[in-house]
Structure formats: C-alpha cells, structure tokens
Amino acid sequence: MIEPRILKGFRDFLPSAEIERRVLLEKVEKSFRSFGFVPIDTPALEYAEILLGKGGGETEKQIYRFTDNGGRDVALRFDLTVPFARFLAEHRGELSLPFKRYHIAKVWRGENTQRGRYREFTQCDFDIVGSDTAAADFEILLMIRHTLKSIDAGDVTIRLNHRGLFNRFLGRIGVSDKSAEILRTVDKIAKIGREATLEQLEALTGAEKARSILDYIRPRDSFEETLAAITAAAGGPCAESERLALIRRFMADTGCADSFTLDPSITRGLDYYTGVVYETFLNELPAIGSVCSGGRYDDLAGLYSKEKLSGVGSSIGLDRLIAALESLGRLKGETRYAQVAVACIREADGGLAQALGQKLREAGITCEVFPDEKKLTQQYIVAEKKGIPWMIIPSDGGSGSLTLRNLIKRENREGLALDGVIAALLEGEK
Amino acid sequence: MIEPRILKGFRDFLPSAEIERRVLLEKVEKSFRSFGFVPIDTPALEYAEILLGKGGGETEKQIYRFTDNGGRDVALRFDLTVPFARFLAEHRGELSLPFKRYHIAKVWRGENTQRGRYREFTQCDFDIVGSDTAAADFEILLMIRHTLKSIDAGDVTIRLNHRGLFNRFLGRIGVSDKSAEILRTVDKIAKIGREATLEQLEALTGAEKARSILDYIRPRDSFEETLAAITAAAGGPCAESERLALIRRFMADTGCADSFTLDPSITRGLDYYTGVVYETFLNELPAIGSVCSGGRYDDLAGLYSKEKLSGVGSSIGLDRLIAALESLGRLKGETRYAQVAVACIREADGGLAQALGQKLREAGITCEVFPDEKKLTQQYIVAEKKGIPWMIIPSDGGSGSLTLRNLIKRENREGLALDGVIAALLEGEK
Numbered sequence: 001m002i003e004p005r006i007l008k009g010f011r012d013f014l015p016s017a018e019i020e021r022r023v024l025l026e027k028v029e030k031s032f033r034s035f036g037f038v039p040i041d042t043p044a045l046e047y048a049e050i051l052l053g054k055g056g057g058e059t060e061k062q063i064y065r066f067t068d069n070g071g072r073d074v075a076l077r078f079d080l081t082v083p084f085a086r087f088l089a090e091h092r093g094e095l096s097l098p099f100k101r102y103h104i105a106k107v108w109r110g111e112n113t114q115r116g117r118y119r120e121f122t123q124c125d126f127d128i129v130g131s132d133t134a135a136a137d138f139e140i141l142l143m144i145r146h147t148l149k150s151i152d153a154g155d156v157t158i159r160l161n162h163r164g165l166f167n168r169f170l171g172r173i174g175v176s177d178k179s180a181e182i183l184r185t186v187d188k189i190a191k192i193g194r195e196a197t198l199e200q201l202e203a204l205t206g207a208e209k210a211r212s213i214l215d216y217i218r219p220r221d222s223f224e225e226t227l228a229a230i231t232a233a234a235g236g237p238c239a240e241s242e243r244l245a246l247i248r249r250f251m252a253d254t255g256c257a258d259s260f261t262l263d264p265s266i267t268r269g270l271d272y273y274t275g276v277v278y279e280t281f282l283n284e285l286p287a288i289g290s291v292c293s294g295g296r297y298d299d300l301a302g303l304y305s306k307e308k309l310s311g312v313g314s315s316i317g318l319d320r321l322i323a324a325l326e327s328l329g330r331l332k333g334e335t336r337y338a339q340v341a342v343a344c345i346r347e348a349d350g351g352l353a354q355a356l357g358q359k360l361r362e363a364g365i366t367c368e369v370f371p372d373e374k375k376l377t378q379q380y381i382v383a384e385k386k387g388i389p390w391m392i393i394p395s396d397g398g399s400g401s402l403t404l405r406n407l408i409k410r411e412n413r414e415g416l417a418l419d420g421v422i423a424a425l426l427e428g429e430k
Numbered sequence: 431m432i433e434p435r436i437l438k439g440f441r442d443f444l445p446s447a448e449i450e451r452r453v454l455l456e457k458v459e460k461s462f463r464s465f466g467f468v469p470i471d472t473p474a475l476e477y478a479e480i481l482l483g484k485g486g487g488e489t490e491k492q493i494y495r496f497t498d499n500g501g502r503d504v505a506l507r508f509d510l511t512v513p514f515a516r517f518l519a520e521h522r523g524e525l526s527l528p529f530k531r532y533h534i535a536k537v538w539r540g541e542n543t544q545r546g547r548y549r550e551f552t553q554c555d556f557d558i559v560g561s562d563t564a565a566a567d568f569e570i571l572l573m574i575r576h577t578l579k580s581i582d583a584g585d586v587t588i589r590l591n592h593r594g595l596f597n598r599f600l601g602r603i604g605v606s607d608k609s610a611e612i613l614r615t616v617d618k619i620a621k622i623g624r625e626a627t628l629e630q631l632e633a634l635t636g637a638e639k640a641r642s643i644l645d646y647i648r649p650r651d652s653f654e655e656t657l658a659a660i661t662a663a664a665g666g667p668c669a670e671s672e673r674l675a676l677i678r679r680f681m682a683d684t685g686c687a688d689s690f691t692l693d694p695s696i697t698r699g700l701d702y703y704t705g706v707v708y709e710t711f712l713n714e715l716p717a718i719g720s721v722c723s724g725g726r727y728d729d730l731a732g733l734y735s736k737e738k739l740s741g742v743g744s745s746i747g748l749d750r751l752i753a754a755l756e757s758l759g760r761l762k763g764e765t766r767y768a769q770v771a772v773a774c775i776r777e778a779d780g781g782l783a784q785a786l787g788q789k790l791r792e793a794g795i796t797c798e799v800f801p802d803e804k805k806l807t808q809q810y811i812v813a814e815k816k817g818i819p820w821m822i823i824p825s826d827g828g829s830g831s832l833t834l835r836n837l838i839k840r841e842n843r844e845g846l847a848l849d850g851v852i853a854a855l856l857e858g859e860k
Contacts, residue, residue, distance in 0.1 A: 036798025368466025
C-alpha cells in the first residue's frame with residue numbers, strides 16, 4: 001500500500017474550500033467582465049528560455065524546471081505576466097488594441113514554505129495593453145476598487161505613485177545610475193523601517209542625497225500637496241506629473257477620490273515598471289499587506305518582439321484575499337450547491353426519485369437524490385453534514401404525497417403535492 | 431530577442447476560444463451542481479509514486495516526471511482519477527458518503543501529437559463514491575444525458591454494459607484467467623473490425639470460445655432481448671443482471687429509455703472497472719467517437735487505503751466535445767462580454783466616460799470604455815473587430831446628450847438621455 005500524501009506547499013481543496021474559492025472567483029470574473037475584459041489561457045508548461053528571459057536570481061532558484069522526454073528544457077510558469085508577454089508577441093496580429101484581458105490560473109514556485117507560502121497558487125491578472133493614457137491607468141485603479149467592493153472586502157485604500165516622476169527626481173540629484181537599487185531599497189521601507197532604509201540609501205548615494213530621497217518619499221497631507229511637492233522636487237511640471245493630475249481629476253469625476261492616496265514611497269520592487277505603480281490595502285485589515293498591486297510598463301513584450309507595447313495592469317493575490325475575508329468574517333461558508341435532498345425509501349424506487357429530481361431541476365431547484373436505502377434518521381444526518389437545509393421524503397415510491405422536512409428546524413410538513421414543495425423551497429431560499 | 435513560441439502539443443487560448451470554453455464549462459458545471467455535486471481540486475504536481483501506483487507501460491512513457499529542487503521524484507497528473515483515489519484515502523474522515531464530486535482541471539500527457547492529440551488538456555470528471563447501488567449507476571447516466579442536452583449537443587445514445595456479467599460469462603466458458611486481455615481485445619472491435627477481433631480472440635482462447643465470445647457481444651434488437659441473451663450466456667439471473675434490469679426500469683421511470691442501448695461489446699480498456707461501463711455517442715455525429723465514458727470500480731482507493739470504496743463515475747472529453755459542437759454549428763461564436771463600448775472624444779474626459787460606464791454597470795450592462803482619443807471611425811472599427819454591437823458617443827465630455835450607434839446596422843440615434851440608452855440596450859439584448 002502506498003501512503004496517501006501530497007507535496008509540501010501544495011494543497012487539496014475539499015468541497016467547502018473549493019466552493020468558497022469559486023464563489024469568490026465568479027464575483028471577481030463578473031467584475032472583470034463588466035468592464036469588457038476578456039479571458040485568455042496559456043500553457044502551464046513553457047520553454048524555460050521563454051520563462052526565464054534575461055534570467056534572474058530569485059526566479060531561477062524557485063522555478064520548477066526539467067528536461068522533458070523529448071529532451072526540451074521546460075519549466076512550469078511562475079507567474080502570468082511573462083507568459084502574457086510571450087502571448088502578446090506571438091499573437092499580436094490577431095489582437096485588437098487596446099487589448100483588455102484577464103487571466104485566472106495557477107502558477108508554481110518552489111518557495112520556502114516556512115513563511116506560510118504555497119508552492120502552487122492562483123493568480124488573477126488583468127491588464128490593458130496598447131493604450132498609454134491616464135484613462136487606461138485609471139480604469140485599472142477603478143477596477144481594483146470595484147472588484148474588491150463586489151466581494152464584500154469593505155473600503156480600500158489604493159496607494160499610488162509614478163516611477164517615471166521618481167526617476168526624474170533621481171536624475172536631478174545625479175543618481176540615475178543607481179535608480180534600480182534605490183527603488184528596491186525604498187520599496188522595503190514598510191518592512192525594515194526608516195532608519196535602516198536611510199542607512200542603506202546612504203551606502204548607495206551618500207548622506208545628503210539619502211536624506212533628500214527620504215524627504216521625497218514622505219507623503220504630505222493630501223494628494224494635491226504631495227503631488228505639488230514631488231513635482232517640484234523632480235524639476236517642475238512634466239508629462240508624469242500631468243498624468244498624475246489627470247488621474248486625480250478622473251477620481252473626482254467618478255466620486256471615488258476617498259479610496260486613493262498619493263504615496264511616493266510605493267515603488268514596487270520589480271524593475272519592469274516605468275509609469276504609475278500602486279498597492280491596495282483593506283481599510284479594516286491593512287496589516288495583511290497589499291491584496292492587489294501593479295503598474296505600467298512601457299515595453300512589456302520587448303524580450304520577444306520589436307514592437308513596443310505599453311501596458312498597465314494588476315494582480316490579485318487570491319490566497320491573501322481569502323485569508324483577509326476569513327479574518328473579517330465575510331465568507332459565507334457555503335458547503336453545498338444542493339438546496340434539497342430526496343430521501344431513498346426503497347432502492348427499487350430510485351427511478352421515481354430521479355423523476356422527482358428532474359421536476360425539481362426544471363423548476364430551478366438544485367437537488368441531491370440519495371441512492372441508498374437507509375434509516376431516515378441516518379439520511380437526515382448525512383444531509384445535515386453536507387449542509388443541505390431541506391429533505392423531501394416521498395411516499396408510495398414517489399407517486400404519492402410528499403413530506404418536506406426542514407433539517408435546520410427539524411420540522412416536517414406532510415401530505416404535500418409537488419407544487420407545494422416547490423413553492424415552499426423557493427420561498428425558503430429567500 | 432527570444433523567439434516567442436510554445437511547446438508542441440500545448441495551446442494558447444485567444445479570447446474567442448477561451449470564452450467559448452467558459453460558456454461551455456459554465457453550463458457543464460451548472461448541470462453538475464443541479465444534481466448536488468460539489469467541486470474539489472488537487473495539486474497539478476504529485477509524488478511520482480502516487481501517480482504511477484502499480485506502474486503501467488503507457489502511463490510511465492507519457493508522464494511528465496522529474497526531480498524537483500528538493501530531490502523529490504515528482505510528476506504532473508495525467509488524469510483526475512488517480513489523484514481522486516489518493517484524495518479519498520487521505521481525506522476519508524472529512525467526507526460524508528455518498529460523496530458526489532466533480533473536478534474540472536488540466537492534465538498533462540507527453541502523447542504523440544501526430545494523431546491530433548494535445549499534451550495539455552482539460553478533463554471534467556464526476557463520480558459518486560460510497561454507494562454500490564443501481565440508483566448511483568443510473569444517476570451518472572442521467573447526468574451525462576442532462577449535461578449534454580444542456581450544452582445543445584442534441585440527442586445522445588449511451589451504450590451500456592456490465593463487466594461483472596461479462597466476467598461471469600468468461601468464467602463459465604473457462605477463460606477467466608485471460609479476462610483482462612479479452613476485454614481489451616473486445617474494446618477495440620469498433621476500430622479493428624470483427625475479423626481482426628476474431629483472429630486475436632482465437633489466438634487467446636481457441637476458435638470455439640472466440641466464436642462464443644463474439645456471439646456474446648452481439649447486440650440484439652432491444653435492451654430486453656440483449657439482457658436476456660447475455661444473462662442466459664452468463665449462467666442465468668444473478669446480481670449483475672438484476673442491476674441492469676433495475677437500471678432499465680429507472681430509465682423508463684424517468685422517460686429517457688430512448689437514449690440508452692445495452693451493448694455487450696462495450697468493455698472500456700482500463701482494467702479497474704468492475705461493474706457497469708458505458709460510452710456516449712452524439713446521434714448527429716457518432717463517428718467522432720465517445721464524448722463521455724466511464725463505469726463502476728469496486729475498490730478505487732485500494733492502492734492507498736484498506737477501506738474498500740465503491741464508486742461510479744464518468745469523464746467528459748472537452749476537446750472532442752468542442753470539436754463536435756463546432757462541426758454541428760452549435761457554438762455561438764461569442765467573442766466578447768461587453769454589450770457596449772463608450773467612445774473617447776477627449777482624453778481629458780476619461781473620468782466622465784468612466785462615470786458613464788459605472789452607471790451602465792449598475793444597470794447590469796457590461797461596457798468597455800475606450801481610453802484613446804482617436805477618430806470615431808477608427809473607434810467603430812476596433813469595436814466591430816471586438817464583436818461589440820453598440821457604441822455610445824457622449825457629447826460635452828459626457829455631461830450632455832448621448833448618441834447610441836448600432837454597429838451592426840451602422841445606424842445612429844442622437845440626443846438620448848442615459849435612461850433612453852439603457853432602455854435601448856436592454857431591449858437590444860433580447
């Protein structure tokens with residue numbers, strides 16, 4: 001006998017957990033679709049060369065990479081962004097720009113599981129490609145807010161910044177050559193604190209410039225004041241500051257300015273972003289960290305194509321979001337789809353029980369027909385364990401009158417015709 | 431620059447193909463749920479030992495197997511049945527029997543792609559575990575029929591057989607020891623023809639017994655006549671023949687007997703089946719082969735558990751089904767979710783356009799807001815390419831009256847208020 005076990009960092013989803021995920025993902029997809037976004041899918045397995053691109057220390061260590069039976073160097077995707085870049089280059093001629101797509105799928109990373117991370121997890125990415133406009137930037141921000149509201153995550157604060165403006169400022173103080181390291185250092189300020197950040201910046205740029213960077217990333221009292229301060233620090237009005245001002249106006253036009261702050265310390269560590277960047281926090285549970293982050297990149301498919309494609313997008317971390325909703329008590333705890341179970345009185349009447357089931361389904365009622373002739377009390381217990389609230393007990397094998405049992409209140413209504421049962425069930429679901 | 435390409439046998443799904451798959455899968459899931467089935471999920475990657483079990487020539491050659499960074503011998507799942515068996519053994523204490531589950535997920539096989547096979551494909555499995563009853567057997571058959579009707583696949587013929595009865599017959603003629611080879615040979619009769627089958631059977635059992643096997647698998651004029659003939663050949667009434675008779679009665683009780691035939695030549699090659707087995711053919715396109723097959727196994731989780739769990743289930747081959755629906759012209763060819771596009775007249779009015787979009791979404795209308803200030807005719811072309819049937823052209827940046835353009839008829843209605851636009855769109859969707 002083989003011991004039944006799964007790999008560390010991987011998970012089985014039992015029905016209650018899987019239904020929860022589906023309820024959530026269906027709402028997320030509904031939100032994406034309401035903005036006209038369309039889904040795509042790409043292979044789980046790709047050429048390692050495609051996924052690793054320029055290569056990168058962390059990615060290379062974490063990726064599941066192997067040689068297949070045909071001698072190809074292949075790997076499991078570790079995110080949905082790199083396959084999307086390859087997809088764009090490969091199918092450019094078949095797509096109409098601006099292309100607004102979403103992709104919900106599993107990705108794999110051989111991460112250290114001690115930090116509570118999983119090695120297989122679901123990402124929900126959404127991007128607009130081919131429109132370098134404030135309208136596209138803003139639409140992604142609006143979608144984040146709309147989507148999180150639609151899953152009952154409460155009010156959110158989206159912290160916004162512009163990497164291009166930050167880079168202008170760094171150019172002005174003469175440290176453009178260290179831009180990537182500076183942005184990565186600033187990105188960690190929430191984790192490592194102001195002092196440690198200052199120390200690291202000093203090592204990179206010297207004391208005076210480090211202090212001026214720390215001053216740059218300090219949020220002021222309002223979006224407008226912060227924008228004025230960083231615009232001045234970056235050398236005055238420019239395309240990047242105008243972009244932020246326009247996005248700010250769009251927030252006011254749509255009545256959702258309260259959900260946004262301008263936070264110059266947000267940089268996102270990944271180095272492909274070139275425009276706006278943002279992180280999203282739940283007002284009721286900010287400590288859990290950003291549940292949805294992203295930004296604009298001006299040449300996403302550059303590794304695979306000569307055509308420059310500008311894109312802006314975001315990614316929802318499903319596991320973190322579910323953990324947050326659970327802490328907030330916002331998960332409904334659905335464990336079943338069946339509204340009612342049909343009891344089995346005599347196995348030979350299984351056909352009549354299924355005929356009853358068919359009529360219920362035609363009336364829009366989901367039902368589970370029990371196949372085993374067991375004591376009624378045992379059947380009640382199974383239905384209760386499955387979370388099914390009602391049970392129909394047929395008489396005369398299904399041709400006679402019906403008893404409807406409320407399994408929560410443990411009350412029976414006897415002598416009903418099918419119409420009466422259907423009416424009671426439709427009423428009970430309200 | 432890296433050439434953008436994907437692995438042979440793997441596929442990208444562009445929005446039109448992906449939407450088609452989702453429309454179909456949503457109907458399939460709705461059907462499964464209407465019978466009270468619940469979803470589960472398991473890891474894509476498992477210990478190779480778990481997936482290979484007893485080992486098996488074909489599987490071993492086709493499986494994607496490698497050593498991970500932690501030195502573990504792992505593999506990608508090649509079906510959903512083996513992970514389900516492991517799942518049952520591992521979570522037995524958390525499940526209420528009978529357990530009715532479905533699982534829709536990708537699987538990977540390094541098959542020969544020359545035969546038009548894919549190396550990554552989606553399976554839709556549904557099973558009832560823990561009820562060895564005619565009612566459970568029949569429910570799976572009814573679900574196959576219900577699900578295929580729900581996706582507009584037309585009338586179906588489900589060919590049913592009972593491997594237990596076949597084995598009784600083989601015992602009676604004294605060839606039980608060759609049962610597995612005989613069943614596998616018979617399984618190929620539709621492919622290799624009667625003559626070649628007879629030859630192979632003769633090599634296994636000698637001429638006389640081969641002829642008697644060929645006579646056993648010959649369907650008679652009706653379910654009843656076939657059942658009488660194979661029951662007699664197997665030595666008279668027994669539990670297996672009674673099971674078939676009861677299933678037959680259930681078909682009549684639910685008014686769906688027309689969809690079923692008893693076909694003693696159906697054996698399913700896989701050797702874990704022990705009870706009923708079946709294959710499903712579309713009446714309008716039988717040549718495409720079975721689109722949904724399955725059967726009963728009396729000890730599915732036996733490799734991983736001492737507890738005997740009897741199960742009955744089935745699997746839909748999504749790719750074959752989509753190919754069939756395409757040939758039959760039953761695919762709707764949906765390429766978008768947006769019902770309407772909002773044109774961009776001035777980029778600076780992007781916020782007002784999004785505010786309009788919000789009001790449409792609140793009215794239940796999905797809409798795509800165009801972010802780029804381009805000539806209207808260009809925007810019409812993009813919307814048409816995306817398959818969006820309507821466009822709203824705002825005046826005064828969105829605060830004034832609206833023009834609604836029917837992109838199919840190329841007609842404009844001018845001077846509308848938002849209410850008028852919403853009414854026209856809701857009317858237009860009918």
